[in-house]
Amino acid sequence: MEEIKVFCPATIANVSCGFDVLGLALDSVGDEMTVRKIPENSIRITKILGQDLPLETEKNVSGVAGLALLTKSDYEGGFEIEIDKRIKPGSGIGSSAASSAGAVWAMNELLGKPFSKLELVQFAMQGEKLASDVAHADNVAPAIYGGFTLVRSYEPLDIIPIPTPSELYATVIHPQIEIKTSDSRKILRTTISLAQGIQQWGNLGGLIAGLYQSDYDLIGRSLHDYIVEPIRSILIPAFDKIKANAIEAGALGCGISGSGPSIFALSKGESNAKKVAASMQETYKNIGVPFDIHISKVNTQGVKKIA
Template identity: 70%
Template sequence: MEQIKIFTPATIANVSCGFDVLGLALDTVGDEMIIKKVAKKGVTITKIIGQNLPLETHKNVAGVAALALLSETNCEFGFEIEIIKNIKPGSGIGSSAASSAGAVWAINEILGKPFNTTDLVRFAMEGERLATGVPHADNVAPALFGGFTLVRSYQPLDIISIHTPNELFATVIHPQIEVKTSDAREILKTTVSLKDAIKQWGNVGGLISGLYTEDYDLIGRSLEDYIIEPIRSILIPAFDTVKQQSLKAGALGCGISGSGPSIFALSKGEETAKKVADAMKMVYEKVGIDYDIHVSKINKKGIKIL
Protein backbone atom coordinates (compact mmCIF):
# COMPACT_ATOMS: atom_id res chain seq x y z
CA MET A 1 0.00 0.00 0.00
CA GLU A 2 1.53 3.31 -1.11
CA GLN A 3 -1.28 5.74 -0.38
CA ILE A 4 -4.45 5.76 1.67
CA LYS A 5 -7.41 8.11 1.84
CA ILE A 6 -9.40 8.05 5.04
CA PHE A 7 -12.37 9.55 6.85
CA THR A 8 -11.42 10.48 10.40
CA PRO A 9 -14.35 11.34 12.66
CA ALA A 10 -15.27 14.19 14.89
CA THR A 11 -15.73 13.05 18.48
CA ILE A 12 -17.59 14.09 21.60
CA ALA A 13 -15.50 13.88 24.75
CA ASN A 14 -16.71 13.80 28.37
CA VAL A 15 -20.33 12.93 27.43
CA SER A 16 -21.72 14.80 30.46
CA CYS A 17 -20.79 12.60 33.44
CA GLY A 18 -17.51 11.18 32.10
CA PHE A 19 -15.16 14.16 32.27
CA ASP A 20 -11.73 13.20 30.91
CA VAL A 21 -12.66 9.50 30.56
CA LEU A 22 -15.60 9.04 28.16
CA GLY A 23 -15.86 9.81 24.47
CA LEU A 24 -17.78 8.79 21.37
CA ALA A 25 -17.20 8.97 17.63
CA LEU A 26 -19.50 10.66 15.08
CA ASP A 27 -20.29 9.14 11.72
CA THR A 28 -21.05 11.90 9.26
CA VAL A 29 -18.87 14.66 10.67
CA GLY A 30 -15.13 14.47 10.20
CA ASP A 31 -12.03 15.24 8.15
CA GLU A 32 -10.54 13.47 5.18
CA MET A 33 -6.84 12.75 4.96
CA ILE A 34 -4.57 11.42 2.25
CA ILE A 35 -1.41 9.78 3.51
CA LYS A 36 1.27 8.85 1.00
CA LYS A 37 4.40 6.76 1.46
CA VAL A 38 7.43 8.62 0.05
CA ALA A 39 11.16 7.92 -0.22
CA LYS A 40 12.17 10.90 1.90
CA LYS A 41 12.26 9.99 5.59
CA GLY A 42 10.15 11.87 8.10
CA VAL A 43 6.75 13.50 7.78
CA THR A 44 5.70 16.35 5.51
CA ILE A 45 2.34 18.10 5.67
CA THR A 46 1.82 18.96 2.03
CA LYS A 47 -1.55 20.65 2.06
CA ILE A 48 -4.37 21.62 4.42
CA ILE A 49 -7.66 22.43 2.74
CA GLY A 50 -10.45 24.24 4.57
CA GLN A 51 -8.56 25.72 7.52
CA ASN A 52 -5.55 27.90 8.08
CA LEU A 53 -3.33 25.60 10.16
CA PRO A 54 0.48 25.28 10.36
CA LEU A 55 2.16 23.12 7.73
CA GLU A 56 5.41 22.75 9.69
CA THR A 57 5.52 19.14 10.89
CA HIS A 58 6.44 20.02 14.48
CA LYS A 59 3.68 22.59 14.76
CA ASN A 60 0.98 20.39 13.23
CA VAL A 61 -0.83 17.86 15.42
CA ALA A 62 -0.92 15.24 12.65
CA GLY A 63 2.79 15.73 12.08
CA VAL A 64 3.69 15.42 15.75
CA ALA A 65 1.52 12.32 16.20
CA ALA A 66 3.01 10.72 13.08
CA LEU A 67 6.55 11.41 14.29
CA ALA A 68 5.71 9.85 17.68
CA LEU A 69 4.70 6.67 15.86
CA LEU A 70 7.71 6.66 13.55
CA SER A 71 10.09 7.14 16.48
CA GLU A 72 9.19 3.59 17.54
CA THR A 73 9.93 2.10 14.12
CA ASN A 74 13.02 1.73 11.95
CA CYS A 75 11.12 3.03 8.97
CA GLU A 76 13.42 3.64 5.97
CA PHE A 77 10.92 5.86 4.18
CA GLY A 78 8.63 8.76 5.02
CA PHE A 79 5.10 10.09 4.63
CA GLU A 80 3.28 13.01 3.07
CA ILE A 81 0.02 14.07 4.64
CA GLU A 82 -2.77 16.08 3.06
CA ILE A 83 -5.67 17.14 5.26
CA ILE A 84 -9.15 18.13 4.09
CA LYS A 85 -10.29 19.85 7.25
CA ASN A 86 -14.05 19.89 7.74
CA ILE A 87 -13.99 20.09 11.54
CA LYS A 88 -13.38 23.61 12.78
CA PRO A 89 -10.56 23.94 15.30
CA GLY A 90 -11.84 25.05 18.69
CA SER A 91 -15.34 23.74 18.08
CA GLY A 92 -15.16 21.14 20.86
CA ILE A 93 -15.73 18.09 18.67
CA GLY A 94 -12.16 16.85 18.48
CA SER A 95 -10.67 18.73 15.54
CA SER A 96 -7.06 18.12 16.60
CA ALA A 97 -7.89 14.56 17.63
CA ALA A 98 -9.26 13.72 14.18
CA SER A 99 -6.02 14.84 12.52
CA SER A 100 -3.74 13.18 15.08
CA ALA A 101 -5.68 9.92 15.11
CA GLY A 102 -6.08 9.88 11.33
CA ALA A 103 -2.35 10.32 10.72
CA VAL A 104 -1.24 7.50 12.98
CA TRP A 105 -4.05 5.16 11.92
CA ALA A 106 -3.22 5.58 8.23
CA ILE A 107 0.53 5.21 8.70
CA ASN A 108 -0.05 2.06 10.78
CA GLU A 109 -2.17 0.66 7.91
CA ILE A 110 0.54 1.40 5.35
CA LEU A 111 3.19 -0.17 7.62
CA GLY A 112 1.14 -3.40 7.88
CA LYS A 113 -0.32 -2.72 11.35
CA PRO A 114 2.72 -3.13 13.61
CA PHE A 115 0.87 -1.29 16.42
CA ASN A 116 -2.37 -2.07 18.26
CA THR A 117 -5.12 0.50 18.73
CA THR A 118 -4.03 1.48 22.25
CA ASP A 119 -0.54 2.18 20.87
CA LEU A 120 -2.12 4.42 18.25
CA VAL A 121 -3.98 6.28 20.98
CA ARG A 122 -0.67 6.84 22.73
CA PHE A 123 0.91 8.34 19.59
CA ALA A 124 -2.14 10.45 18.78
CA MET A 125 -2.08 11.84 22.33
CA GLU A 126 1.15 13.62 21.36
CA GLY A 127 -0.90 15.63 18.88
CA GLU A 128 -3.29 16.48 21.70
CA ARG A 129 -0.37 17.56 23.85
CA LEU A 130 0.59 20.04 21.12
CA ALA A 131 -2.98 21.28 20.69
CA THR A 132 -4.02 21.71 24.31
CA GLY A 133 -0.94 21.29 26.50
CA VAL A 134 -2.45 18.09 27.93
CA PRO A 135 -1.94 14.70 26.24
CA HIS A 136 -5.54 13.65 26.81
CA ALA A 137 -7.05 10.59 25.15
CA ASP A 138 -10.78 11.13 25.42
CA ASN A 139 -11.12 12.32 21.80
CA VAL A 140 -8.41 10.27 20.07
CA ALA A 141 -9.63 7.05 21.72
CA PRO A 142 -13.14 7.09 20.20
CA ALA A 143 -11.73 8.29 16.84
CA LEU A 144 -9.47 5.22 16.78
CA PHE A 145 -11.69 2.59 18.45
CA GLY A 146 -15.07 3.87 17.26
CA GLY A 147 -18.24 3.89 19.36
CA PHE A 148 -18.05 4.81 23.02
CA THR A 149 -14.70 4.51 24.73
CA LEU A 150 -13.54 4.76 28.30
CA VAL A 151 -10.07 5.92 29.25
CA ARG A 152 -9.92 3.90 32.46
CA SER A 153 -6.37 4.90 33.26
CA TYR A 154 -3.42 6.82 31.83
CA GLN A 155 -0.68 5.14 33.89
CA PRO A 156 -0.73 2.58 32.33
CA LEU A 157 -2.85 3.64 29.38
CA ASP A 158 -5.98 1.48 29.49
CA ILE A 159 -8.69 2.14 26.91
CA ILE A 160 -11.95 0.20 27.06
CA SER A 161 -14.24 -0.07 24.08
CA ILE A 162 -17.84 0.15 25.34
CA HIS A 163 -20.82 -1.49 23.66
CA THR A 164 -22.74 1.12 21.67
CA PRO A 165 -26.48 0.70 20.99
CA ASN A 166 -27.55 0.90 17.35
CA GLU A 167 -30.26 3.49 17.62
CA LEU A 168 -28.15 6.11 19.37
CA PHE A 169 -27.83 9.39 17.46
CA ALA A 170 -26.02 12.58 18.35
CA THR A 171 -27.05 16.13 17.56
CA VAL A 172 -24.28 18.72 17.82
CA ILE A 173 -24.65 22.46 17.52
CA HIS A 174 -21.57 24.66 17.27
CA PRO A 175 -22.16 28.31 18.10
CA GLN A 176 -19.62 30.32 16.14
CA ILE A 177 -17.50 31.46 19.04
CA GLU A 178 -14.17 29.93 20.04
CA VAL A 179 -13.46 28.41 23.44
CA LYS A 180 -9.89 27.17 23.76
CA THR A 181 -9.52 23.85 25.58
CA SER A 182 -6.74 25.37 27.65
CA ASP A 183 -9.00 28.27 28.76
CA ALA A 184 -11.89 25.89 29.46
CA ARG A 185 -9.53 23.88 31.66
CA GLU A 186 -8.26 26.86 33.59
CA ILE A 187 -11.66 27.85 34.95
CA LEU A 188 -12.21 24.44 36.52
CA LYS A 189 -11.70 23.97 40.24
CA THR A 190 -8.96 21.58 41.30
CA THR A 191 -11.11 20.09 44.05
CA VAL A 192 -14.69 18.88 44.06
CA SER A 193 -17.04 17.99 46.88
CA LEU A 194 -17.10 14.29 47.72
CA LYS A 195 -20.90 14.48 47.54
CA ASP A 196 -20.85 15.66 43.91
CA ALA A 197 -18.08 13.22 42.99
CA ILE A 198 -20.25 10.34 44.27
CA LYS A 199 -23.19 11.49 42.15
CA GLN A 200 -20.87 11.75 39.17
CA TRP A 201 -19.46 8.22 39.43
CA GLY A 202 -22.96 6.94 40.05
CA ASN A 203 -23.88 8.41 36.68
CA VAL A 204 -20.77 7.03 34.98
CA GLY A 205 -21.79 3.60 36.26
CA GLY A 206 -25.36 4.17 35.09
CA LEU A 207 -24.31 5.33 31.63
CA ILE A 208 -21.96 2.38 31.05
CA SER A 209 -24.64 -0.01 32.29
CA GLY A 210 -27.24 1.62 30.05
CA LEU A 211 -24.95 1.28 27.03
CA TYR A 212 -24.39 -2.46 27.59
CA THR A 213 -28.06 -3.20 28.26
CA GLU A 214 -29.25 -0.78 25.53
CA ASP A 215 -31.46 0.87 28.13
CA TYR A 216 -31.97 4.26 26.47
CA ASP A 217 -33.91 5.59 29.41
CA LEU A 218 -31.06 4.78 31.80
CA ILE A 219 -28.58 6.35 29.37
CA GLY A 220 -30.69 9.50 29.50
CA ARG A 221 -31.00 9.55 33.29
CA SER A 222 -27.23 9.13 33.58
CA LEU A 223 -26.34 12.03 31.28
CA GLU A 224 -25.97 14.46 34.15
CA ASP A 225 -22.85 16.40 35.02
CA TYR A 226 -22.63 17.86 38.51
CA ILE A 227 -19.03 19.00 38.30
CA ILE A 228 -17.92 20.47 35.00
CA GLU A 229 -21.10 21.66 33.26
CA PRO A 230 -22.16 24.13 36.00
CA ILE A 231 -18.81 25.91 35.54
CA ARG A 232 -18.10 25.61 31.82
CA SER A 233 -21.63 26.26 30.64
CA ILE A 234 -21.24 29.94 31.51
CA LEU A 235 -18.78 30.18 28.57
CA ILE A 236 -21.45 28.99 26.12
CA PRO A 237 -24.19 31.34 24.91
CA ALA A 238 -27.73 30.26 25.84
CA PHE A 239 -26.53 26.87 27.06
CA ASP A 240 -29.39 26.36 29.50
CA THR A 241 -32.02 27.19 26.92
CA VAL A 242 -30.48 24.92 24.29
CA LYS A 243 -30.39 22.09 26.83
CA GLN A 244 -33.94 22.70 27.99
CA GLN A 245 -35.30 22.82 24.44
CA SER A 246 -33.34 19.70 23.41
CA LEU A 247 -34.80 17.69 26.27
CA LYS A 248 -38.25 19.05 25.47
CA ALA A 249 -37.78 17.89 21.87
CA GLY A 250 -37.11 14.35 23.08
CA ALA A 251 -33.34 14.15 23.63
CA LEU A 252 -32.20 11.55 26.16
CA GLY A 253 -29.66 14.02 27.49
CA CYS A 254 -27.74 17.13 26.53
CA GLY A 255 -24.40 18.59 27.60
CA ILE A 256 -21.18 20.29 26.59
CA SER A 257 -19.17 18.54 23.88
CA GLY A 258 -15.60 18.31 25.13
CA SER A 259 -14.57 21.70 26.42
CA GLY A 260 -17.20 23.43 24.27
CA PRO A 261 -18.54 25.58 22.85
CA SER A 262 -20.39 22.84 20.92
CA ILE A 263 -23.40 21.41 22.68
CA PHE A 264 -24.37 17.79 22.07
CA ALA A 265 -27.53 15.84 22.67
CA LEU A 266 -28.08 12.08 22.42
CA SER A 267 -31.37 10.70 21.14
CA LYS A 268 -32.94 7.36 20.38
CA GLY A 269 -33.43 7.29 16.63
CA GLU A 270 -32.61 9.70 13.84
CA GLU A 271 -36.05 11.27 13.75
CA THR A 272 -35.79 12.51 17.33
CA ALA A 273 -32.19 13.64 16.76
CA LYS A 274 -33.43 15.81 13.87
CA LYS A 275 -36.22 17.28 15.99
CA VAL A 276 -33.61 18.11 18.59
CA ALA A 277 -31.53 19.81 15.88
CA ASP A 278 -34.55 21.97 14.96
CA ALA A 279 -35.08 22.90 18.60
CA MET A 280 -31.41 23.83 19.04
CA LYS A 281 -31.34 25.91 15.85
CA MET A 282 -34.42 27.81 16.93
CA VAL A 283 -32.70 28.97 20.12
CA TYR A 284 -29.66 30.39 18.30
CA GLU A 285 -31.78 31.90 15.56
CA LYS A 286 -33.84 33.74 18.14
CA VAL A 287 -30.77 35.22 19.83
CA GLY A 288 -28.97 35.74 16.52
CA ILE A 289 -25.92 33.52 16.97
CA ASP A 290 -24.40 31.80 13.93
CA TYR A 291 -24.02 28.06 14.20
CA ASP A 292 -23.13 24.81 12.48
CA ILE A 293 -25.31 21.84 13.22
CA HIS A 294 -24.80 18.11 12.75
CA VAL A 295 -26.96 15.04 13.20
CA SER A 296 -25.03 11.76 13.24
CA LYS A 297 -25.38 8.14 14.15
CA ILE A 298 -22.75 7.04 16.65
CA ASN A 299 -19.89 5.68 14.53
CA LYS A 300 -19.01 2.21 15.78
CA LYS A 301 -16.08 1.74 13.44
CA GLY A 302 -14.04 4.92 13.95
CA ILE A 303 -11.66 5.85 11.14
CA LYS A 304 -12.58 4.40 7.73
CA ILE A 305 -10.79 3.95 4.40
CA LEU A 306 -12.48 5.92 1.63
Protein backbone atom coordinates in the same frame (compact mmCIF):
# COMPACT_ATOMS: atom_id res chain seq x y z
CA MET B 1 -0.19 -0.22 -0.46
CA GLU B 2 1.56 3.09 -1.21
CA GLU B 3 -1.29 5.52 -0.56
CA ILE B 4 -4.48 5.59 1.48
CA LYS B 5 -7.35 8.03 1.90
CA VAL B 6 -9.13 7.97 5.26
CA PHE B 7 -12.14 9.49 7.00
CA CYS B 8 -11.20 10.88 10.43
CA PRO B 9 -14.25 11.23 12.67
CA ALA B 10 -15.12 14.15 14.88
CA THR B 11 -15.56 13.08 18.51
CA ILE B 12 -17.39 14.15 21.65
CA ALA B 13 -15.31 14.01 24.82
CA ASN B 14 -16.46 14.60 28.41
CA VAL B 15 -19.79 12.87 27.82
CA SER B 16 -21.66 14.37 30.83
CA CYS B 17 -20.93 12.24 33.91
CA GLY B 18 -17.96 10.79 32.00
CA PHE B 19 -15.91 13.98 32.38
CA ASP B 20 -12.30 13.31 31.35
CA VAL B 21 -12.93 9.58 30.81
CA LEU B 22 -15.76 8.93 28.32
CA GLY B 23 -15.86 9.91 24.64
CA LEU B 24 -17.64 8.87 21.46
CA ALA B 25 -17.03 9.10 17.71
CA LEU B 26 -19.34 10.68 15.12
CA ASP B 27 -20.18 9.19 11.76
CA SER B 28 -21.11 12.03 9.47
CA VAL B 29 -18.70 14.72 10.65
CA GLY B 30 -14.99 14.41 10.07
CA ASP B 31 -11.90 15.27 8.07
CA GLU B 32 -10.51 13.45 5.06
CA MET B 33 -6.83 12.76 4.80
CA THR B 34 -4.57 11.23 2.18
CA VAL B 35 -1.32 9.67 3.34
CA ARG B 36 1.32 8.24 1.01
CA LYS B 37 4.72 6.66 1.49
CA ILE B 38 7.83 8.62 0.53
CA PRO B 39 11.43 7.37 0.43
CA GLU B 40 12.89 9.95 2.87
CA ASN B 41 12.60 9.16 6.58
CA SER B 42 10.44 12.20 7.39
CA ILE B 43 6.89 13.53 7.46
CA ARG B 44 5.79 16.19 4.97
CA ILE B 45 2.47 17.97 5.04
CA THR B 46 1.91 18.99 1.46
CA LYS B 47 -1.61 20.41 1.42
CA ILE B 48 -4.28 21.56 3.85
CA LEU B 49 -7.71 22.45 2.48
CA GLY B 50 -10.47 24.16 4.44
CA GLN B 51 -8.45 25.77 7.24
CA ASP B 52 -5.38 27.91 7.61
CA LEU B 53 -3.16 25.56 9.64
CA PRO B 54 0.64 25.24 9.75
CA LEU B 55 2.29 23.00 7.15
CA GLU B 56 5.49 22.64 9.22
CA THR B 57 5.60 19.09 10.52
CA GLU B 58 6.57 20.03 14.07
CA LYS B 59 3.79 22.60 14.34
CA ASN B 60 1.03 20.44 12.90
CA VAL B 61 -0.72 17.87 15.12
CA SER B 62 -0.77 15.20 12.41
CA GLY B 63 2.91 15.83 11.79
CA VAL B 64 3.80 15.46 15.47
CA ALA B 65 1.64 12.35 15.89
CA GLY B 66 3.16 10.88 12.73
CA LEU B 67 6.71 11.56 13.97
CA ALA B 68 5.86 9.73 17.23
CA LEU B 69 4.89 6.69 15.17
CA LEU B 70 7.85 6.96 12.83
CA THR B 71 10.29 7.05 15.76
CA LYS B 72 8.91 3.75 17.10
CA SER B 73 8.84 2.07 13.69
CA ASP B 74 11.62 0.25 11.86
CA TYR B 75 10.28 1.63 8.56
CA GLU B 76 13.07 3.52 6.85
CA GLY B 77 10.92 5.73 4.65
CA GLY B 78 8.46 8.47 5.56
CA PHE B 79 5.02 9.86 4.72
CA GLU B 80 3.39 12.71 2.87
CA ILE B 81 0.06 14.00 4.19
CA GLU B 82 -2.78 15.95 2.58
CA ILE B 83 -5.56 17.13 4.82
CA ASP B 84 -9.07 18.13 3.82
CA LYS B 85 -9.99 19.84 7.08
CA ARG B 86 -13.75 19.86 7.58
CA ILE B 87 -13.93 20.04 11.37
CA LYS B 88 -13.44 23.58 12.58
CA PRO B 89 -10.58 23.96 15.06
CA GLY B 90 -11.82 25.15 18.47
CA SER B 91 -15.30 23.77 18.00
CA GLY B 92 -15.04 21.21 20.82
CA ILE B 93 -15.59 18.14 18.67
CA GLY B 94 -12.04 16.90 18.45
CA SER B 95 -10.63 18.73 15.45
CA SER B 96 -6.99 18.18 16.41
CA ALA B 97 -7.73 14.60 17.51
CA ALA B 98 -9.18 13.76 14.09
CA SER B 99 -5.98 14.89 12.35
CA SER B 100 -3.68 13.15 14.83
CA ALA B 101 -5.69 9.92 14.89
CA GLY B 102 -6.23 9.87 11.13
CA ALA B 103 -2.53 10.33 10.39
CA VAL B 104 -1.27 7.51 12.60
CA TRP B 105 -4.10 5.14 11.67
CA ALA B 106 -3.38 5.66 7.96
CA MET B 107 0.38 5.20 8.43
CA ASN B 108 -0.20 1.99 10.38
CA GLU B 109 -2.32 0.62 7.50
CA LEU B 110 0.38 1.50 4.96
CA LEU B 111 2.98 -0.32 7.09
CA GLY B 112 0.89 -3.49 7.43
CA LYS B 113 -0.51 -2.76 10.92
CA PRO B 114 2.57 -3.22 13.10
CA PHE B 115 0.99 -1.18 15.94
CA SER B 116 -2.02 -1.89 18.17
CA LYS B 117 -4.90 0.56 18.59
CA LEU B 118 -3.58 1.38 22.04
CA GLU B 119 -0.19 2.29 20.58
CA LEU B 120 -1.85 4.42 17.89
CA VAL B 121 -3.68 6.31 20.66
CA GLN B 122 -0.36 6.93 22.39
CA PHE B 123 1.15 8.37 19.19
CA ALA B 124 -1.94 10.50 18.53
CA MET B 125 -1.82 11.85 22.10
CA GLN B 126 1.40 13.62 21.12
CA GLY B 127 -0.64 15.63 18.64
CA GLU B 128 -3.09 16.50 21.42
CA LYS B 129 -0.19 17.64 23.54
CA LEU B 130 0.85 20.06 20.81
CA ALA B 131 -2.72 21.34 20.45
CA SER B 132 -3.60 21.87 24.10
CA ASP B 133 -0.50 21.23 26.21
CA VAL B 134 -2.12 18.11 27.65
CA ALA B 135 -1.61 14.66 26.10
CA HIS B 136 -5.21 13.68 26.72
CA ALA B 137 -6.79 10.62 25.14
CA ASP B 138 -10.51 11.34 25.44
CA ASN B 139 -10.89 12.39 21.79
CA VAL B 140 -8.18 10.31 20.09
CA ALA B 141 -9.37 7.09 21.78
CA PRO B 142 -12.90 7.16 20.28
CA ALA B 143 -11.46 8.45 16.98
CA ILE B 144 -9.28 5.34 16.74
CA TYR B 145 -11.48 2.69 18.40
CA GLY B 146 -14.87 4.04 17.26
CA GLY B 147 -18.01 3.99 19.39
CA PHE B 148 -17.79 4.91 23.07
CA THR B 149 -14.43 4.57 24.80
CA LEU B 150 -13.58 4.80 28.48
CA VAL B 151 -10.11 6.03 29.39
CA ARG B 152 -9.91 4.16 32.71
CA SER B 153 -6.40 5.31 33.54
CA TYR B 154 -3.36 7.06 32.07
CA GLU B 155 -0.66 5.39 34.15
CA PRO B 156 -0.70 2.91 32.53
CA LEU B 157 -2.92 3.95 29.63
CA ASP B 158 -6.00 1.71 29.75
CA ILE B 159 -8.74 2.18 27.16
CA ILE B 160 -11.98 0.21 27.37
CA PRO B 161 -14.24 0.11 24.29
CA ILE B 162 -17.88 0.28 25.43
CA PRO B 163 -20.72 -1.06 23.21
CA THR B 164 -22.85 1.42 21.26
CA PRO B 165 -26.63 0.89 21.13
CA SER B 166 -27.66 0.71 17.48
CA GLU B 167 -30.22 3.53 17.52
CA LEU B 168 -28.10 6.11 19.30
CA TYR B 169 -27.75 9.44 17.46
CA ALA B 170 -25.92 12.60 18.39
CA THR B 171 -26.96 16.14 17.59
CA VAL B 172 -24.19 18.72 17.91
CA ILE B 173 -24.62 22.47 17.63
CA HIS B 174 -21.56 24.69 17.39
CA PRO B 175 -22.13 28.35 18.28
CA GLN B 176 -19.58 30.41 16.37
CA ILE B 177 -17.69 31.75 19.36
CA GLU B 178 -14.20 30.88 20.51
CA ILE B 179 -13.41 29.26 23.86
CA LYS B 180 -9.83 28.15 24.36
CA THR B 181 -9.45 24.72 25.97
CA SER B 182 -6.89 26.24 28.30
CA ASP B 183 -9.36 28.94 29.46
CA SER B 184 -12.06 26.37 29.85
CA ARG B 185 -9.73 24.31 32.06
CA LYS B 186 -8.74 27.32 34.14
CA ILE B 187 -12.24 28.00 35.45
CA LEU B 188 -12.68 24.48 36.81
CA ARG B 189 -12.57 24.05 40.58
CA THR B 190 -9.86 21.68 41.76
CA THR B 191 -11.97 20.22 44.57
CA ILE B 192 -15.48 18.81 44.64
CA SER B 193 -17.66 17.54 47.46
CA LEU B 194 -17.60 13.82 48.18
CA ALA B 195 -21.40 13.86 47.74
CA GLN B 196 -21.02 15.27 44.20
CA GLY B 197 -18.40 12.66 43.45
CA ILE B 198 -20.70 9.84 44.57
CA GLN B 199 -23.50 11.22 42.41
CA GLN B 200 -21.16 11.44 39.43
CA TRP B 201 -19.76 7.89 39.71
CA GLY B 202 -23.29 6.56 40.33
CA ASN B 203 -24.36 8.19 37.08
CA LEU B 204 -21.31 7.00 35.17
CA GLY B 205 -21.99 3.45 36.37
CA GLY B 206 -25.59 3.83 35.18
CA LEU B 207 -24.48 5.19 31.81
CA ILE B 208 -22.04 2.34 31.19
CA ALA B 209 -24.73 -0.19 32.21
CA GLY B 210 -27.23 1.56 29.92
CA LEU B 211 -24.82 1.36 26.98
CA TYR B 212 -24.21 -2.37 27.58
CA GLN B 213 -27.94 -3.05 27.88
CA SER B 214 -29.07 -0.70 25.07
CA ASP B 215 -31.35 0.73 27.76
CA TYR B 216 -32.06 4.18 26.34
CA ASP B 217 -34.11 5.22 29.33
CA LEU B 218 -31.26 4.37 31.71
CA ILE B 219 -28.81 6.21 29.43
CA GLY B 220 -31.08 9.24 29.69
CA ARG B 221 -31.44 9.02 33.48
CA SER B 222 -27.65 8.82 33.81
CA LEU B 223 -26.60 11.63 31.43
CA HIS B 224 -25.97 14.27 34.08
CA ASP B 225 -22.93 16.24 35.12
CA TYR B 226 -23.46 18.36 38.21
CA ILE B 227 -19.77 19.11 38.61
CA VAL B 228 -18.23 20.60 35.47
CA GLU B 229 -21.23 21.55 33.34
CA PRO B 230 -22.64 24.18 35.75
CA ILE B 231 -19.28 25.98 35.67
CA ARG B 232 -18.25 25.67 32.04
CA SER B 233 -21.71 26.27 30.63
CA ILE B 234 -21.57 29.94 31.67
CA LEU B 235 -19.10 30.44 28.79
CA ILE B 236 -21.61 29.09 26.24
CA PRO B 237 -24.42 31.31 24.94
CA ALA B 238 -27.89 30.21 26.12
CA PHE B 239 -26.66 26.80 27.23
CA ASP B 240 -29.48 26.26 29.74
CA LYS B 241 -32.15 27.17 27.20
CA ILE B 242 -30.64 24.98 24.47
CA LYS B 243 -30.48 22.08 26.90
CA ALA B 244 -33.99 22.48 28.29
CA ASN B 245 -35.45 22.73 24.79
CA ALA B 246 -33.44 19.73 23.57
CA ILE B 247 -34.75 17.57 26.43
CA GLU B 248 -38.26 18.88 25.78
CA ALA B 249 -37.83 17.93 22.10
CA GLY B 250 -37.02 14.35 23.08
CA ALA B 251 -33.26 14.16 23.73
CA LEU B 252 -32.11 11.52 26.21
CA GLY B 253 -29.58 13.98 27.57
CA CYS B 254 -27.60 17.06 26.62
CA GLY B 255 -24.24 18.47 27.66
CA ILE B 256 -21.05 20.27 26.67
CA SER B 257 -18.98 18.58 23.97
CA GLY B 258 -15.36 18.48 25.09
CA SER B 259 -14.57 21.83 26.63
CA GLY B 260 -17.15 23.55 24.41
CA PRO B 261 -18.48 25.67 22.91
CA SER B 262 -20.30 22.89 21.01
CA ILE B 263 -23.30 21.38 22.77
CA PHE B 264 -24.26 17.76 22.14
CA ALA B 265 -27.46 15.85 22.72
CA LEU B 266 -28.00 12.09 22.44
CA SER B 267 -31.29 10.72 21.16
CA LYS B 268 -32.87 7.40 20.36
CA GLY B 269 -33.37 7.28 16.60
CA GLU B 270 -32.66 9.73 13.79
CA SER B 271 -36.12 11.26 13.86
CA ASN B 272 -35.68 12.37 17.48
CA ALA B 273 -32.17 13.63 16.74
CA LYS B 274 -33.65 15.80 13.96
CA LYS B 275 -36.33 17.22 16.25
CA VAL B 276 -33.61 18.06 18.76
CA ALA B 277 -31.60 19.75 16.00
CA ALA B 278 -34.65 21.81 15.02
CA SER B 279 -35.14 22.93 18.61
CA MET B 280 -31.47 23.86 19.03
CA GLN B 281 -31.41 25.80 15.76
CA GLU B 282 -34.54 27.71 16.67
CA THR B 283 -33.07 28.74 20.01
CA TYR B 284 -29.92 30.19 18.42
CA LYS B 285 -31.82 31.77 15.51
CA ASN B 286 -34.10 33.55 17.96
CA ILE B 287 -31.20 35.14 19.80
CA GLY B 288 -29.07 35.69 16.71
CA VAL B 289 -26.14 33.38 17.48
CA PRO B 290 -24.55 31.99 14.27
CA PHE B 291 -23.98 28.22 14.38
CA ASP B 292 -23.15 24.97 12.59
CA ILE B 293 -25.25 21.93 13.32
CA HIS B 294 -24.60 18.21 12.83
CA ILE B 295 -26.77 15.13 13.18
CA SER B 296 -24.86 11.86 13.26
CA LYS B 297 -25.17 8.25 14.21
CA VAL B 298 -22.50 7.20 16.67
CA ASN B 299 -19.60 5.87 14.54
CA THR B 300 -18.61 2.41 15.73
CA GLN B 301 -15.63 2.00 13.41
CA GLY B 302 -13.36 4.94 14.11
CA VAL B 303 -10.98 6.18 11.40
CA LYS B 304 -11.71 4.27 8.18
CA LYS B 305 -10.30 3.80 4.68
CA ILE B 306 -12.35 5.54 2.00
CA ALA B 307 -9.99 5.12 -0.97
